[in-house]
Amino acid sequence: MEIIIVGCGKVGSTLAEQLSREGHNISIIDVNEQRVEEISNNCDAMGYVGNGGSYSVQLEAGIEKAHLMIAVTGSDELNLLCCLIARKAGNCKTIARVRNPIYSKEIQFIKEELGLSLIINPEYEAASEIARLLRFPSAIDINLFNKGRVELLSFRVGQDSPLKDTRINEIHRKFKCDILVSIVERGEEVIIPNGDVLIKKNDLVSIVAPHKEALDFFVKIGLVKNPVKSAMLIGGGKLSYYLAKKLIKSGINVKIIEEKLSRCEELTELLPRAMVIHGDGTDTNLLLEEGIEEMESFASLTGMDEENVLLSLYAKSRMKGKTITKINRIAYDEVINSLDLGSVIYPKYTTAAYILQYVRAMNNSIGSNVETLYKIKKNKAEALEFIVNESSKLIGKNLEELSLKKNVLICCINRNGMVITPKGQDSLQKGDHVIVVTTNVGLHDLSDIVRG
Structure with a gap:
């Protein structure tokens, strides 16, 4: 497919790399000439320097022939404008990243009125x-x-x-x-x-x-623990706001530590049931004073990866509860994997996975569509859910008869609400939801799991 990506930040570069690897023709637009050149060279993409909200720039990038426009700049409003112009100029499908909480209650209205195919909010999904x-x-x-x-x-x-x-x-x-x-x-x-x-x-x-x-x-196996009852969040950004809102709704006591006084005042108004502390989350004395040792969970959600890593390591040394670490960049994967950081969250991977899922489903019209897709194990594997349509060539065949590609595993079949752990004698039927895990990234259709 012909795909235009506006915005060459973390998500835009990840998408360009992965979509290019899957054989799509990628064009990228950004005002930063150096970033455009860098990503163009790395991903074999066409690069255009300019404002993605400009009609003339989109024309130059080939919007009239594009199948899909993905707008992932740092501005929600620019992303929406890019998609609106793309719909008018090229009549293509459009995806926008919209992160501001002020729009969260209006997402469905915005999507319908602007004719967007998908709106993604990385912080909400994380x-x-x-x-x-x-x-x-x-x-x-x-x-x-x-x-x-x-x-x-x-x-x-x-x-x-x-x-x-x-x-x-x-x-x-x-x-x-x-x-x-x-x-x-x-x-x-x-x-x-x-x-x-x-x-x-x-x-x-x-x-x-x-x-x-x-x-x-x-x-x-002796691993079960009850849901947590208390959470300490370091950093008062969008992710902390969305998370606190969800946790409070679930009856969890939330404490947020944020360095900027103005943001503390905002959060106090937005989250009256949360305890918002004005202070430096890296101050160990403050963490001890605020009861880190008694907390059942701890999430380091600042904008600095290094800070998040050190905070989680400190929390691990002081508490027995669950620790969660947000990582934006992946340059130090090997180091991060060697550390005991608890659960590691990569918001940009979450965003890319949602968009890739849509692209694969859009690109496919054979026998089964990708219903759900997760990039897992630091992008080394994928977990996919397909729905078996009536035209699928695999209907009625026992699983043991299928010549599966190497490193492909059929994990689960859901048939009309009944979950089946698959065995060799089981077969696929029309309407089944099939979950597949594989290290062969890039599957578009259920038929892709079998050889030739």
């Missing part, structure tokens, strides 16, 4: 992800499929875990739980496992199961 983790604090990562009926949860195997030195094909017999191990991450290696894989200490294991089954499994 807040939703964190809120899920605090409801199930034993998990390091949680992704939802099939409108929340099925979960993909990741957890670390500790020294005393009954899972340690257990083969995957022994789990069902040993724990009497209907779950499926979908990924084992061992150091830098991401494994799509078969039944013979032996789970080792410090492995990061991901399972796919309905919530009830997952909870039962966590109880049996």
